[in-house]
Amino acid sequence: MNSFQNLLGSPQSPFVIRTSLGGSGLRVAVKDNINIKGLGTTAGSRVYRTEPPALKSATIVQRLLAANFHIVGKTKLHELAFGITGINDAFGTPINPRFPKLIPGGSSSGSAAAVAASLADVAIGTDTGGSIRIPAACCGVFGLKPTFGRIPRDGVLPARSSLDCVGVFAQSVAHLETTMEALDPHYKREASGSYKLGFVAPHGNPEISDAITAAVRATGLPICKVMLAHFDSAFSAGLTMIEYETANAFRDLLDSSLIGDDVLTRLRKATGITAEDMRVAEVIRKQFREELKNAFETVDVLVLPTIADYPPPLADARTDRSAVSLTKNVRPFNLSGNPAIAVPLPSINERPVSLQIVGPMGKDDVVCAVARQFEACLTR
Secondary structure: OHHHOOOOOOOOOOOEEEEEEEEOOEEEEEEEOEEOOOOOOOOOOOOHHHOEEOOOHHHHHHHHOOOOOOEEEEOOOOOOOOOOOOOOOOOOOOOHHHHHHHHOOOHHHHHHHHOOOOOOOEEEEEEEOOOOHHHHHHHHOEEEEEOOOOOOOOEEEEOOOOOOOEEEOOOOHHHHHHHEEEEEEEEOOOOOOHHHHHHHEEOHHHHOOOOOHHHHHHHHHOOEEEEOOOOHHHHHHHHHHHHHHHHHOOHHHHOOOOOOOOHHHHHHOOOOOOOHHHHHHHHHHHHHHHOOOHHHHOOOEEEOOOOOOOOOEEEHOOHHHHHHHOOOHHHHHHOOOOOOOEEEOOOOOOOOOOEEEEEEOHHHHHHHHHHHHEEEEOOO
């Protein structure tokens, strides 16, 4: 803990700025693409470094303060929330507290790192293509992407998205659900039960596959295999949509010299996505949603690895073009909008392993209830 306290103010700190706002409840860190009244919102980019402070807090921030949460700071992110590694040369890359040689994951890198380092009890992030679940998996914490549209997005950059969700990081499901109760007044905790799991056969590192299988069996919950024929096409369609929507959201920055090379390259490339590409992606979205709806007629939740391989070392991540493949198992559920949570499992040779639980639309409470049962198995 002390070693991470010493990082505060350094390039490896998870925070852009420290603050002390609100009550005496859970300490919460907020991703710096979310407005807090009186503070600047940089979205991890030099473009916004000199923007005036926000005149109004996002609704989610107002709800946290009303629920007695204590805001401890705004956290770093991959620039413009548009990247998976969490590397940010403008503000510094947060160290991964539990796996310091590996990437922290993105885009909500600082939020995951702050929770993993116990510098915050919970943290708020955003997830457009895995940006909560990927860093949660990399840093070994819980990370929930709620059902699309469940949590208000006003005061969040980018302002419009058909994929993005505000969600929560925590070291326990209890803290995560306490935060959800603050963010959504309609959220009610679901009791544990004999939920039926649908196991989506993973494609990836066999060590991770074996660890996921063992964790699933340890719960004693009923299980069956589920095949998702549109899974791979949903990944591609989700990638098309995030590229197109993000490029349009930041179109006025395409000639800026202040944008990092990795993000600028992606933004410029995305301008080549056509209306026909988006039409096809929307068709796939409808097909995948229908496939999931049918699957949830026979199972309560789906389970699969959050990421199918180990996160890459930080030293290799700049040149490794395969980083986007880390989103293979998470991005499809941004396309569909289903709630999904990353659950940390025991590490293997100092590398993180994470299980993803996906539920029907609106069943965030069931997803958390099943996560609670996995958590209980892992701690007994």
